[in-house]
Amino acid sequence: MDDIVRQAIAKWPNVPNCYGWLGLDARGNWYMRDDQTQGAGTFAGGSAASKGSLLKHDKLIDFIARNYESDKAGQWFFQNGPQRVYVELEATPxxxxxxxxxxxxxxxxxxxxxxxxxxxxxxxxxxxxxxxxxxxxxxxxxxxxxxxxxxxxxxxxxxxxxRELPQRFAYVRSPAASQPVRP
Known part of the structure; x- marks a missing residue:
């Protein structure tokens, strides 16, 4: 994890987590998913409209990669400064x-x-x-x-x-699915 990210966590320890806004496909590509995209369906198994926008900015992709890890529940996230952005997985983490x-x-x-x-x-x-x-x-x-x-x-x-892979290898494909539905 980047040192600047650790400093942001220490400075702002109570920033709410973010769900559904970032996806990882089966080829290792990152996708940004805005509200409209999330409303179109799930990332894994959804339509092309529910996948989102492919990230192409190399420095942003590198930043995500350096700050990508999992929590104790097997949910993978990108630590974006003080905020955890949980990742929707098309296949695996x-x-x-x-x-x-x-x-x-x-x-x-x-x-x-x-x-x-x-x-x-x-x-x-x-x-x-x-x-x-x-x-x-x-x-x-x-x-x-x-x-x-x-x-x-x-x-x-x-x-x-x-169907046995997530449980056997302790990862969650859709952290957003466990969150309360937004109005």
Missing amino acids: LVWRIAGGPDFAVTAHTGKAARVQRCILDEHGRVYLDTQLGFGLVHTQDMLHAADAIEQGLWVPQEVLT
């Missing part, structure tokens, strides 16, 4: 990029390097990795590298149903 062999280095969409602890395969053939940073989906463009690591026996996939 992290999206993994995989380098080619022989080492198959794993990096989160946030740019942080990770060590693979477990490989998961769901009923749709999607590959996930559990690491010291948390749980995430392998980016679609890196499935060939993941397949190579599996074929070489470096990762041995365990089969898990998609």
Whole structure:
């Protein structure tokens, strides 16, 4: 977390949390979701209108990545100064990029390097990795590298149903869904 963010938290400790305004898709892209977008439906499984506006500003994306973490309940958030902005997840809290062999280095969409602890395969053939940073989906463009690591026996996939992933790996796809409905 950035030092300036820690200072803001200390200065303004009681800023209310924000829900529904930021989404992370299955390819590691961030989306801003205004009131109209949120009214169009959920981020995961919703329409294109409910996804929001793709963030393209590199410095903002880097700031979010440096200040992205989870709380004890498994809800992921971006610490925006003194305010927690809880993230709606299309799939998982992290999206993994995989380098080619022989080492198959794993990096989160946030740019942080990770060590693979477990490989998961769901009923749709999607590959996930559990690491010291948390749980995430392998980016679609890196499935060939993941397949190579599996074929070489470096990762041995365990089969898990998609619907079981959030509970088993302790993450919440929609923190906003647990909030009271706004009038």
